[in-house]
Amino acid sequence: xxxxxxxxxxQASFSDFLDKDIDIPAVxxxxxxxxxxxxxxxxxxxxxxxxYYPTKPNRVIFQLKYLEEDGDWGLVGIxxxxxx
Numbered sequence: 001x002x003x004x005x006x007x008x009x010x011q012a013s014f015s016d017f018l019d020k021d022i023d024i025p026a027v028x029x030x031x032x033x034x035x036x037x038x039x040x041x042x043x044x045x046x047x048x049x050x051x052y053y054p055t056k057p058n059r060v061i062f063q064l065k066y067l068e069e070d071g072d073w074g075l076v077g078i079x080x081x082x083x084x
Contacts, residue, residue: 016082024080028053028060047073058082 019061
């Protein structure tokens with residue numbers, strides 16, 4: 001994933017937070033994530049986890065994708081946004 005992602009793509013993924021000068025780790029570090037559905041593995045072997053952090057006034061929602069390689073799960077996709 002690190003080899004496939006450019007700094008520009010990563011910046012675009014977090015644009016909601018960067019545009020509003022929000023420090024994501026500081027905002028969510030004391031909160032437990034809420035998972036909206038059970039984790040699932042698709043036909044390509046990609047594990048998807050969806051949920052949110054109950055932040056106020058806007059909710060931080062996320063979708064993370066992992067792929068297993070040599071017994072370890074590595075991040076292959078991330079989508080994080082603010083929901084009003």
